[in-house]
Amino acid sequence: MTLWRIRATVDDRPGYLSVLTASLALRGVNILALQVHTTEAGAVDDFLVDAPDTIDEADLLAAVERGRGRDCWIARSEARGLVDQPTRVLGLATRLVRDPDATGEALRALLGADAVTWRPVRSAEAVGVDRARMRLADGVGGVFELSRPAPDFTPAEYARAQALVELAATAARRAAEQVTLVLPDGAELGVRPAGPDDLPAVLRLHEQCSARTLHRRYLSEAGRPSPDRLRRLLDPARGMTLVVVEADSPGTGESVGVDSSGAGESIVAMASLLGEGDQAEAALLVNDDQQRRGLGGALLRRLLAHADGAGYAAVDLHVHASNAPMLRMLHRLGRPLTLDRDGPLVTVTFPLAVRACPTGV
Structure with a gap:
């Protein structure tokens, strides 16, 4: 046969x-x-x-x-x-998550193309399928061109290929957003945007934090928040959440931000920026063992920079009046701020320079 x-x-x-x-x-x-x-x-x-x-x-x-x-x-x-198409596509997607630069090779393997090239997009250039030629937009100002002698490409193949290109672009952006934070004591920690897959590691972070640390973060005696609430914090509708990963934990180093399973990582802190209207609210949670090392200030500077670039008018933080270390840290940021006390709660507001957002952004 x-x-x-x-x-x-x-x-x-x-x-x-x-x-x-x-x-x-x-x-x-x-x-x-x-x-x-x-x-x-x-x-x-x-x-x-x-x-x-x-x-x-x-x-x-x-x-x-x-x-x-x-x-x-x-x-x-x-x-x-004999490997069915969904299995092949999933395998290629896994490869691109780990190595976004392999997009051309993945497209060649997916479609059996004999030529895959990339070049900058020309003005008013269309993407799509033209018989045995295909053009795919990669989202960074370029286009992939594919060709094969036969058979002609189909719309379904175009949709699969475009999905792989977009996945690779997302993985590349996340890898670029990963940074190594050097603390004043010389320790190195990885900082990256959070995602829903970080929930297991974030749950472990909350289990390791003391009741006092959790109370200062959530201003409640209820203890640890529910997994559903944490899942919403990790993937907010507006804003962003950063997580801090120990540099020597599994999944860190060059692969941090690419393997987002969170199953083996040790997350030691998280910082959230939640937008509502023209203002945003920031909040920090740092493991007890990592406090007083400058980590909270470094995270808050990143959140404020992101809020400034996103066009928010101000960022609020709600701090318990007894949390003197946090209040001192906020003053040491060197930014203008106002304080409004209501009983045991202090609302710290950082006004930002309001910028007009470009049309359509």
């Missing part, structure tokens, strides 16, 4: 696919996998088949034509073709 790939177009009408499969079955051809690509010209059916050794390309072409197929393309296949 021999493996073949067959791609043919049939009318997108009830029963037409069964006519084609019956024509192949009459010649002892076993269909191992099938993908259907909907196009304006009809349904493009992509088969992986196992055919008797006595059948050659001409026999398969004749079987397809008798089954009302047209625009047929046939080629020998290999055993790796």
